[in-house]
Amino acid sequence: HENDVLSGRGNFVNYHSGNEHFRSLVKKHKIAYVACPKPEKGRFSRLIVDEIRAMRPAGRFLKQDPTTKLWFDIGDKKALDKTRQALREGAPELIRELHGETDDDAQQQQQQQYNQQDHYATQQQRKSSAAPQAQHSMDQNSHGMYRPMQPLGSDAAAASLKQNPTLSSRRVIPTAAAHEPLGYGDGGG
Numbered sequence: 528h529e530n531d532v533l534s535g536r537g538n539f540v541n542y543h544s545g546n547e548h549f550r551s552l553v554k555k556h557k558i559a560y561v562a563c564p565k566p567e568k569g570r571f572s573r574l575i576v577d578e579i580r581a582m583r584p585a586g587r588f589l590k591q592d593p594t595t596k597l598w599f600d601i602g603d604k605k606a607l608d609k610t611r612q613a614l615r616e617g618a619p620e621l622i623r624e625l626h627g628e629t630d631d632d633a634q635q636q637q638q639q640q641y642n643q644q645d646h647y648a649t650q651q652q653r654k655s656s657a658a659p660q661a662q663h664s665m666d667q668n669s670h671g672m673y674r675p676m677q678p679l680g681s682d683a684a685a686a687s688l689k690q691n692p693t694l695s696s697r698r699v700i701p702t703a704a705a706h707e708p709l710g711y712g713d714g715g716g
Contacts, residue, residue: 530586532579534601534609545579545586552578553613560614561621572610576603 531545540546552575560571579586588606589598601609 528584530579530582530584531598532586532588532606532609533598534588534590534605548586549575549579550613553610557614557618557621558625561618562625568611568614571614572607575610575614576606579606 529544530548531543532549533540533543533546556571556575560568563571576588579588587600588602588609590601591598
């Protein structure tokens with residue numbers, strides 16, 4: 528009947544009197560919906576669904592079965608979903624209008640948000656790439672300077688001893704001997 532809200536597409540659905548009344552209710556409440564805090568938004572969809580169902584004759588939210596072509600009530604949950612979606616449609620533009628912003632202002636604001644996110648991501652990448660360098664083992668030489676440690680007994684360690692005579696006071700254990708237990712005396716125990 529004329530108070531029913533029909534789900535679907537096409538001119539028949541769009542120009543049905545129940546759908547036109549539904550759209551007028553959504554339009555009537557949309558500014559308050561957009562302006563209110565998130566916890567209160569659910570009240571608006573409930574208010575509209577209840578108002579449709581309280582009409583005489585009672586309005587229903589109907590959808591057509593594709594095989595039987597009969598209309599059935601979609602229930603409160605789907606009716607509320609449909610109403611919430613209708614209230615959200617065009618909300619960003621309405622918010623900009625309420626705040627007196629133009630499309631150019633909105634684009635500038637989006638660009639600023641993007642730039643801030645990009646700057647944050649770049650900082651995070653720099654921090655993560657610098658972190659592994661700080662985790663390398665360090666050794667202090669006789670001058671109080673730090674340098675990366677090199678494995679004992681390696682060619683690199685020998686080369687560094689030749690290049691820096693101040694390191695020659697350190698005991699360098701050959702690689703093979705490093706894995707053998709240190710013995711005392713003749714090894715007889």
